[in-house]
Amino acid sequence: MLTGLAAPALATVVLFMLATAVGVPVMRKLIIVYEAKHELKHGSAGWLRSLRGWSMVAFWLMTTWFIATIFGDWAANGDLDAAIDRGWLRLRILLEIAMAIMESD
Numbered sequence: 001m002l003t004g005l006a007a008p009a010l011a012t013v014v015l016f017m018l019a020t021a022v023g024v025p026v027m028r029k030l031i032i033v034y035e036a037k038h039e040l041k042h043g044s045a046g047w048l049r050s051l052r053g054w055s056m057v058a059f060w061l062m063t064t065w066f067i068a069t070i071f072g073d074w075a076a077n078g079d080l081d082a083a084i085d086r087g088w089l090r091l092r093i094l095l096e097i098a099m100a101i102m103e104s105d
Contacts, residue, residue, distance in 0.1 A: 008075035015071065019064040026056050058101060062094055 069090055073083035 004078055005075055008071050011074075012068065012071045015064065015067050019060070023057070023060050023064075026060060030054070030057070055101070059098070062098060066091060066094055 066087065070083050070087040073086055074080045077083060
């Protein structure tokens with residue numbers, strides 16, 4: 001039983017390490033932008049750049065969540081191919097959420 005969970009657990013650890021490596025520079029840039037700009041007025045270039053940064057964070061989180069759901073499904077059922085197939089269904093939902101975020105004002 002434990003050896004069946006070893007591969008998904010190791011994949012999850014690698015996912016968290018990669019997600020951290022990708023996310024830290026994005027978050028660091030956002031912090032620097034907010035510290036440099038005390039006032040971000042609606043419609044200003046700085047305000048629009050800050051929104052772009054947050055959308056990158058949202059994309060990063062959604063990507064990490066999506067891959068983590070596949071690993072969790074793999075750990076629960078022991079079948080990676082079936083977990084990937086079900087992951088495509090979750091990806092459709094995730095893309096609809098992303099489209100709603102992009103369309104919001």
